[in-house]
Amino acid sequence: MWSGMYWGHRPMRNFLTYLTGVIFGTGIALSGMINPAKVLNFFDVAGSWDPSLAFVMGGAVGVAFIGYRLVLKRPAPVFEPAFDVPQNRKLDMRLILGAGVFGIGWGIAGFCPGGALPALGTADVRVILFVVALIAGILCTRKVLAATANT
């Protein structure tokens, strides 16, 4: 029964997945997360401080916290056989180092991936440059991780 559910309705499944992306992108645009000047100002308490980002995080985490509780009561998602949720609970150096490095990059450029990807829709050349550099960083790190894992 479930297999019929998730392998059927492909146009509806694809449309609703696209719509989910639209809602995310609209939220990023509306909230100001799309604007590096606004994001950097959240962190510039000693200068031109703009506390808007706290409201973005509050709204997003609040809605997701309640929504996840309802959704994860289901035996499975609507269009897939099972939920695919990270089970790793280990606090390791790679996580802390990675998060620390991410923050340094975010503080330098003002874009995070969730802000920059929707911003690509405007075809702004600065956004394209950031995303190209982002992808280069992802691919280089993967190469290094793969190389060190093999030794």
Add this chain to the structure above:
Amino acid sequence: METTFTPVLSLIGGGLIGLAAVLLMLLRGKILGATGILAGALRPASRNDFVWRALMLAGMISGPWVYFSVFGGLPAIEVPVSTGYLLLGGFVVGIGVTLASGCTSGHGVCGMARLSPRSFVATGTFMLTTGITVYVVRHVLGA
């Protein structure tokens, strides 16, 4: 560069970000992390895996145009840093999110909403280093 404090728009926008995270879990059973979606699309596990990621990315880039249809103009994108900083920042973000397996959306929103200890530690760490970096860049280096 001054920006306007927008508590209402930011709260509504944040709510939409949370709603999208809940919908992706309900429909596809996935965490809505921009890093994970992009990184996975660069090396998809299967055709189905590529399709949902591509649809999410296509939806995301439509977001500014929904904004356009409501407000009659694209959302402001003001970059107060040089092209060099933009490229350096992008590359460094790429390193960090790959090591940390997530960014503001995956850890900061989805992970915290799931009460994941990893995501709380990641979010606390990057908020701290972002704050320190902005302080150093703006008030020590004066860039």
